[in-house]
Amino acid sequence: MLDTLKNLFAVADLRNRVLFTLGMLAVYRVGNFIPTPGVNSEALRIMSEQAQNSMFGLYDMFTGGSLSRVTIFALGVMPYISSSIILQLLTVVWPYLERLSKEGELGRRKITQYTRYLTLLLAGVQSLGIAIFLERQTEIAGGLPLVYETGWSFRLMAMLTLTTGTMFIMWLGEQITERGIGNGMSLIIFAGIVVNFPRAVIATIDQMQTGQIGLLTLAFLVVLMVGVIGAIIYVERGHRRITVQYAKRVVGRRQYGGSSTHIPLKVNTGGVIPVIFASSILTFPQTLSGMFTPGGYADAAVRQIGYGMPLYNLLYVVGIIFFAYFYTAIIFNPDDVSENMRKYGGFIPGIRPGKRTAEYIDTILARITIVGAVYLAMVAILPEFLLTGFKVAPIPFIGESLDAILPRVVTQGLNVQFFFGGTSLLIVVGVAMDTVNQVESQLIMRHYDGFMKKTRIRGRRG
Structure with a gap:
């Protein structure tokens, strides 16, 4: 294993790819701790401990805990994945997209461009849904308001912040795929799951101590x-x-x-x-x-x-x-x-x-x-x-x-x-x-x- 790691860093191109991938994942992790403006962090902490809503389950795992903390990366890569699914399904039934998929690199670039546009649209809709959800959750959060000022000013701010975060994550994933090692989107999801492991170990120990x-x-x-x-x-x-x-x-x-x-x-x-x-x-x-x-x-x-x-x-x-x-x-x-x-x-x-x-x-x-x-x-x-x-x-x-x-x-x-x-x-x-x-x-x-x-x-x- 040590010899393999030496070989890994002996090749300049491979070393640069690995370091680039780690650097992009580090940037992603930093963004997971930048809060969305207008959200009451104390009320959010209480709600995260008490609420059993499905929004804070599987989706939160994919985002590395960003959804439950409502950070700028709360939507994660899911809007991009949903857009990719929709475009791939449409490729089967829409002759125009089917022709594009067979036109080589130029056609793939065009489909990628459409995927980005659809990601932008889905991220905007999903961020609006999350903003309205947060405005309604005062009772779950122990009576504390989750949002300091409700209304369209907060909703538009949340939409702008979360959508920008999603588009930035999409760019990170594409850069990892092109200039790093592995599939960028998959590695971002992988990182979001793995980083919660230490916290999960501590939680398991606490459960043992409490019986x-x-x-x-x-x-x-x-x-x-x-x-x-x-x-x-x-x-x-x-x-x-x-x-x-x-x-x-x-x-x-x-x-x-x-x-x-x-x-x-x-x-x-x-x-x-x-x-x-x-x-x-x-x-x-x-x-x-x-x-x-x-x-x-x-x-x-x-x-x-x-x-x-x-x-x-x-x-x-x-x-x-x-x-x-x-x-x-x-x-x-x-x-x-x-x-x-x-x-x-x-x-x-x-x-x-x-x-x-x-x-x-x-x-x-x-x-x-x-x-x-x-x-x-x-x-x-x-x-x-x-x-x-x-x-x-x-x-x-x-x-x-x-x-x-x-x-x-x-x-x-x-x-x-x-x-x-x-x-x-x-x-x-x-x-x-x-x-x-x-x-x-x-x-x-x-x-x-x-x-x-x-x-x-x-x-x-x-």
């Missing part, structure tokens, strides 16, 4: 966490190999081809992106809840998809599976792979080149994608059920009856708070592995040993 968590329960949770991490690493490394044979060709006096290789299809081609996409879609309405009339139909609908609710869990699983297929279709095109194989004389034994090859690859990809999608959904949901149970009471008509019949271990789980749930583990481990793989590739390309020179995990053979 909320027993020693055996804590040991079980730690073993479970390690097991989930091991499962994530195992599946993320797994892939199905499709054998490709190259026919012999004679060019001049030289003979080419005749070799055999393989196409590695990852079990989880989309990585953690489906989880981030599904989370982003479901947390988006929560930031708009302040704009709805309390007790109205819209407010009730938003509460039904609040974090931990049965409908939320159902939509979360469906969203993960959908985006696993959708994102895989975006980043891996069997037709292109088949065409490239045909161009260079490659073929899959027993499969006719061309359309049949593309169909064969697509069939295998669909089969392993369902395995990857179910794995993502299980890791994201099951640990949460174990910790807090499956809340059946809010289910219309039959919820209260089910709650009375089912044992407490089903409806309440272990009834403890533990920092690392399934979603956070997926994102942290997945992003860390992707980043390490990129560093590894850079080192190997420059003829240096990487991090995993003695511990490579081989994928499963198909």
